[in-house]
Amino acid sequence: KVRHYKWEVEYMYGSPDCIENVVMGINGQFPGPTIRAQAGDTIDVALTNKLSTEGVVIHWHGIRQKETPWADGTASISQCAINPGETFRYRFKVDKPGTYFYHGHYGMQRSAGLYGSLIVEVEDGKREPFHYDGEFDLLLSDWWHQSSHHQEVSLSSKPFRWIGEPQSLLINGRGQFNCSLSSSSTLPKCRFRGNEPCAPQILHVLPNKTYRLRIASSTALASLNLAIQNHTMLVVEADGNYVKPFAVQDIDIYSGESYSVLVTTDQDPSRNYWIAIGIRGRNATTPQALTILNYHPTSASHLPPSPPPVTPLWNDFQRSQSFAQKLYALMGTPAPPATFHRRLVLLNTQNLINGFTKWAINNVSLTLPSTPYLGSIKYKLQNAFDPKSPPESFTAEYDVMKPPVNPNSVTGSGVYMFEMNQVVDVILQNANVLKGRSSEIHPWHLHGHDFWVLGYGEGKFDAKRDEKKLNTKNPVMKNTAVIFPYGWTALRFVADNPGVWAFHCHIEPHLHMGMGVIFAEGVDQVKYIPSEAITCGLTGKMLATTNTTTVH
Numbered sequence: 001k002v003r004h005y006k007w008e009v010e011y012m013y014g015s016p017d018c019i020e021n022v023v024m025g026i027n028g029q030f031p032g033p034t035i036r037a038q039a040g041d042t043i044d045v046a047l048t049n050k051l052s053t054e055g056v057v058i059h060w061h062g063i064r065q066k067e068t069p070w071a072d073g074t075a076s077i078s079q080c081a082i083n084p085g086e087t088f089r090y091r092f093k094v095d096k097p098g099t100y101f102y103h104g105h106y107g108m109q110r111s112a113g114l115y116g117s118l119i120v121e122v123e124d125g126k127r128e129p130f131h132y133d134g135e136f137d138l139l140l141s142d143w144w145h146q147s148s149h150h151q152e153v154s155l156s157s158k159p160f161r162w163i164g165e166p167q168s169l170l171i172n173g174r175g176q177f178n179c180s181l182s183s184s185s186t187l188p189k190c191r192f193r194g195n196e197p198c199a200p201q202i203l204h205v206l207p208n209k210t211y212r213l214r215i216a217s218s219t220a221l222a223s224l225n226l227a228i229q230n231h232t233m234l235v236v237e238a239d240g241n242y243v244k245p246f247a248v249q250d251i252d253i254y255s256g257e258s259y260s261v262l263v264t265t266d267q268d269p270s271r272n273y274w275i276a277i278g279i280r281g282r283n284a285t286t287p288q289a290l291t292i293l294n295y296h297p298t299s300a301s302h303l304p305p306s307p308p309p310v311t312p313l314w315n316d317f318q319r320s321q322s323f324a325q326k327l328y329a330l331m332g333t334p335a336p337p338a339t340f341h342r343r344l345v346l347l348n349t350q351n352l353i354n355g356f357t358k359w360a361i362n363n364v365s366l367t368l369p370s371t372p373y374l375g376s377i378k379y380k381l382q383n384a385f386d387p388k389s390p391p392e393s394f395t396a397e398y399d400v401m402k403p404p405v406n407p408n409s410v411t412g413s414g415v416y417m418f419e420m421n422q423v424v425d426v427i428l429q430n431a432n433v434l435k436g437r438s439s440e441i442h443p444w445h446l447h448g449h450d451f452w453v454l455g456y457g458e459g460k461f462d463a464k465r466d467e468k469k470l471n472t473k474n475p476v477m478k479n480t481a482v483i484f485p486y487g488w489t490a491l492r493f494v495a496d497n498p499g500v501w502a503f504h505c506h507i508e509p510h511l512h513m514g515m516g517v518i519f520a521e522g523v524d525q526v527k528y529i530p531s532e533a534i535t536c537g538l539t540g541k542m543l544a545t546t547n548t549t550t551v552h
């Protein structure tokens with residue numbers, strides 16, 4: 001089945017956290033409309049850019065874009081940004097059921113509010129490996145009062161100005177900055193009639209049923225923890241892959257991740273319960289975002305009688321690791337190939353380039369070219385980008401526990417080329433930041449693939465010692481995985497999807513500061529790129545001088 005959508009992206013007024021601001025909306029909605037489809041469907045979105053002075057693209061996060069690498073929605077990578085007034089048609093297959101979302105992937109438009117949910121249900125006649133009676137989709141995000149343009153300028157200034165922690169957290173685009181739902185907060189109590197755009201979306205449930213909560217995080221920065229008062233959650237899906245079910249009281253969710261949890265409404269139905277999200281991983285004072293699990297027939301206006309769940313300590317990284325290590329693939333999930341062909345060891349460092357603060361991978365900070373890689377690689381155009389790959393690894397002397405001895409790095413196009421079907425291992429290596437003694441969390445997201453998460457470790461990865469600890473038997477498949485402070489994370493994937501794919505830190509300001517690389521594989525096998533995807537830069541020039549019907 002083909003599902004057609006006509007979308008217009010524009011800036012509009014909104015009050016995501018009760019403070020009026022400018023947000024990016026789609027068809028007048030913030031967050032954008034939810035796409036609901038079935039596995040095997042084709043999604044066809046005619047996206048019109050109604051922003052008067054800037055380009056736009058939309059990335060379909062978690063969708064592998066088999067045979068449609070041009071529809072991945074990454075500006076300068078898979079396509080040219082869509083110009084104001086233009087319409088671009090995204091057309092791609094959603095081949096795997098799961099909880100996904102979509103978001104802007106140009107400049108910092110995700111921070112500006114360009115996101116929405118993308119839910120893929122199982123195809124007719126098939127069943128999920130678990131049962132539920134009802135479903136809620138919770139798209140989580142963080143919100144700054146300063147515009148994304150202002151933030152971009154701060155990050156690109158000398159001296160560097162960090163954007164700081166978000167003012168508010170949002171659940172389905174709704175949060176409260178100047179009031180709280182809970183009387184245990186120091187903020188004044190919110191007085192909502194219910195129709196305010198920042199009033200929480202209440203989850204109305206019947207007693208003794210099982211609900212599926214599809215939770216996705218589109219945050220620009222925040223690592224979140226979600227808990228439902230008095231209720232255990234059974235985790236069943238992560239990033240569109242089934243996991244071996246496990247029960248928890250709360251879940252950690254990093255930017256770019258999604259989970260499904262099952263919740264059974266087996267508690268006292270004569271009261272309501274808090275659902276709370278709070279920040280972990282960074283020392284933030286941003287208040288929790290709250291909403292209510294409302295049991296029938298209790299009135300939704302009856303606030304839960306006890307305070308909301310407390311978010312676990314932000315820097316209890318042992319706890320964070322222990323959650324990450326509870327994830328295993330559900331039986332029946334393909335196991336990874338037993339060995340790899342090629343291993344990249346990618347050191348993540350905060351650096352200086354001409355005094356500007358950047359992030360670099362093996363000392364190369366990603367700068368995107370004006371011609372999308374997909375077009376310039378496919379048509380073998382010279383001088384479209386710097387073809388020199390960053391190093392495959394970093395020097396043995398580098399001390400990841402200390403600030404860099406030489407903080408200077410260089411910019412580059414960040415392209416690693418893979419042979420088709422190569423089995424690639426990536427060791428993501430965390431390190432100390434530029435100044436002071438600390439190391440930050442980075443959720444890494446791979447486009448066009450899922451990867452197996454083979455393991456996490458502390459300190460510097462040591463192949464001799466650590467390789468045998470990797471799980472190649474039943475590792476979880478995901479598209480986003482974190483590196484913990486001063487730690488490493490080992491991933492394996494098969495380069496089996498012709499195209500050019502971003503692999504980057506999903507923290508929006510970090511990507512903006514260069515924290516990413518580009519993976520290219522089998523680009524000569526890409527059969528089709530619509531010319532509208534590459535009508536800019538050198539591919540634009542090429543199209544202007546060739547008969548476009550001959551370009552395939």
Ligand SMILES: O=C1O[C@H]([C@@H](O)CO)C(O)=C1O
Nearest residue numbers: 162350433434440509510513
């Ligand atoms: O990229 C970042 O910069 C700041 C800090 O490291 C320097 O101000 C921060 O918290 C980041 O995540």
